[in-house]
Amino acid sequence: MILHTLNASPSSAAFTDCVSIMAKGDALVLMGDGVYAALAGTEASKTLQETDASLYIMTADALAAGVTNLAAAVSRINMEGLVTLTETFPRQQAWY
Numbered sequence: 001m002i003l004h005t006l007n008a009s010p011s012s013a014a015f016t017d018c019v020s021i022m023a024k025g026d027a028l029v030l031m032g033d034g035v036y037a038a039l040a041g042t043e044a045s046k047t048l049q050e051t052d053a054s055l056y057i058m059t060a061d062a063l064a065a066g067v068t069n070l071a072a073a074v075s076r077i078n079m080e081g082l083v084t085l086t087e088t089f090p091r092q093q094a095w096y
Contacts (some may be wrong), residue, residue, distance in 0.1 A: 010044035
């Protein structure tokens, strides 16, 4: 089980690389430009949902980017939620 953090847009190589190794039981936190992958009805959000990983978005980053129409599978978290996830997952991978 890996906690992935993605701080890159859906059009980046980092997004593609991250999605290619995510598996069921993993979790992904979208932050920075990564929040655009959570937009409902986009290819990026569909691709993320197909990974069967748990999907999260940093609420403050989403609000700062104006991303409010989220895919149903994406849960909003704050910094406390991120800390909880880092304590839960023994392995972590950051994508930029």
